[in-house]
Amino acid sequence: MIRRHLSGKRGDLRITVTLGVAAITGLYLMNTIVTNNANLTEQTALTVQLGQAVENRAQTYASILDSDLTGTTVPSTARACGLNPAVCTTVVSDTPSGDGLSRTLRIQADQVDGGLVMTRDVVLKATKATHVSSLDAKGRPSWVSVDGANSFTIWGVAAGTPTKVTEDQMKGPKAGTTWVTAGPRSGVDSAGKPWIFRPTSPCTLDASPKGFDTPTDVRIAFSSGDLGFFLDAAGTAYGYGNNDQGQLGLGHAGDTVCTPTSIPDHKFIAISSAAGSTFAIDTAHRLWAWGAGTNGQLGDGKKLSYNTPTAIAPTTRFTAVSTGNGATWALDDKGRAWSWGFNAYGLLGNGTTTAVSTATPIPATTVFTQISAGVTAFYAIDVTGQLWAVGYGANGQLGDGTLTSKSTPVKVAPGAAFVQVTAGSYRAFAIDNSGRLFSWGAGSSGALGTGDSADRTTPTPVDAPARFRSVQTSPNMNYTAAIDTDGGLWAIGTNGNGLWPATLTGNRASAQQMPRPTGFVAPSWQ
Incomplete structure (x- = not known):
């Protein structure tokens, strides 16, 4: 019995061991299957990621091509x-x-x-289009095509077919009103509308820029003191x-x-x-003159x-003229x-x-x-962009680093290249060929806009914080108007002439950007 029992015990033990090995083997096989499935899932995810990366690189490549429609940019x-x-x-090749x-x-x-x-x-497809009609929330353009207009090649992973529209159906960016020219007392907007900044009594207007419906299609505004x-x-000319x-x-x-009135029988530039x-x-x-001449x-x-x-000087052709305090300069068609x-x-400058009572070459x-007179x-600016000055220098207004007067022109900032100069009351402003605005001379009341009154x-x-395309001051004023490259208006110097908003009082030592006056239209999409 004992053997039987022992034998039985061995059988029980053998069976138990056999079942244990089978279970372990089964578990191992199950784990192998799970592991292989996990590896397969991971590889699939990586494959998707690599595929998406290829797609993204292609889209980026296309967007860089589209960022320069002249076709000169190479991604x-x-x-x-x-x-x-x-x-x-890595873009291995680009084959057109x-x-x-x-x-x-x-x-x-x-x-x-x-x-x-x-x-x-990845194949990039070309689409021919002529205009952007709108931008979505992410700034992506929608292109349309107008018959007869110059077309651009737009690249994308999928080709598109721009909507055909007529010219009067065009939708796109609609520019707002900007300033074309402006001085201390007046200006002209991009619609050709004239504006006056509060002339002196008895023609006093509101303490804000006032637009006029006439004259129309105005191109030039000039203002000086009380006219x-x-x-x-x-x-x-009005x-x-x-x-x-x-x-x-x-x-x-x-x-x-008090109302702009035309000068008959003459056309001026x-x-x-x-x-x-x-x-x-x-x-x-031809050069013409009128007004006070008793001296x-x-x-x-x-x-x-x-x-x-x-x-x-009726036998001479002139291209520019500027007058100051009883003295005048002009340029003939040879630049003299x-x-x-x-x-x-x-x-x-002679x-x-x-x-001198007769117009004479210097x-x-x-x-x-x-040229510009203060x-x-x-x-004056010569053909190389070099700036010159002549006259009284006690306030540093000649810009040559001295306080000495000169009776012949001297160079200002030798080597610098300027595109415009305007002379004021004991000071001057100029714009260089990169759009930077400079000033020098008397700085009282912050009139130079340099941050102080020195x-x-x-x-x-x-x-x-801007680049400028024009600046205009006046021989008898303590304030200056400048227009930046976006058509925005800036004021420098003393407030109170109507160029500045009524809410801004006193003097400012830095240039101040003026708000859009009532009547200006903000940029929009049409």
Whole structure:
């Protein structure tokens, strides 16, 4: 029995051991299947990731091509890696089709730590379109096509068919109203509408810019103290303000004109006025003068005043004219400078301090392209962009680093290239060829916009976070207007003339961007 029992016990033990080995073997096989399934799932996920990386690289490649519609930008083909997931892609080749309507990108994707590698060909399709009609929430454009317009090639993983529209159905960015030109007292917007910034009594307007419906299609605005002129596209000049010396050229004197009124029988391309005298160049490049002339300041060799335009140096063709405090400069069509009138401090640039009553070329042989007259100094830019100055220098307004007056032109900031200069009351402003605005001279009341009220003897950057395309000040004012490259208006100097909003009072030592006046339209989509 004992054997039987022992035998039975061995059988029980044997059976138990056999069952244990089978169970372990079964569990091992099950684990192997689970592990293989996990590996397969992981590989599948990695394959999806690599495929998505290839797709993303192709889309990025296409977007770079589309960022420069001139076709000169070449996207990078180098290996680029991402962090999440840690996958790298390389554009192995870019093969355009013979018809130019597609290009095949061979892109390789791999894991950063070396594992799976995938190489796929992605075909970019070309779509021809002419205009953007709208942008979605992510800034992506919708393209349309207009018959007869120049088309661009737009690349994408899938070809598209732009909606055909007519020109009057076009939808796209609609520019808002911007400033085309502006001075301390007046301006012109992008619709050709004239604006006046609160002239002096008795033509006082609201303490904000006021737009006028007439004249229309205005291109040039000039303002100086208590008067101003607008020139329309046809060259008709409209004057307003103080006319005590007949300086508006309307055929009468001793009054004030509160509505812009046209000067008959003349078409002008440039105009300048100060100290009761006005000068203009007509469409045939003839120079004319009117207003106060009793001191010989009109340049016709006489000491007479006129209330209608009178020809000056009629055999010479002129391109520019600028007048200050009884002294005037002009440029002829060869770029030669002429001057006449009051000559204290050597203002006329002829090496003397003697007044001249007849328009006369100055001795300098420099060829100039632009001029501007201030109260005590004149400025000019030559064909190389070099800036020159002459006249009174006690406030540093000549910009040559000294406080000394000069009777012949001297260089300002030698080597710098300027595109515009404007002269004011004992100070000047200029814009260089990169759009930076500079000022120098008397800085009282923050009139230079440099952040303080100190005088400057050399051109100093104006404190403004913008690039500029034009600037205009006046010989007898303590404030200046500038227009940035986006058409925005900035004011520098003393508040209170209507250019500044009524809510902004006192002086500002830095340039201040002016808000859009009532009537300006903000940019939008149409």
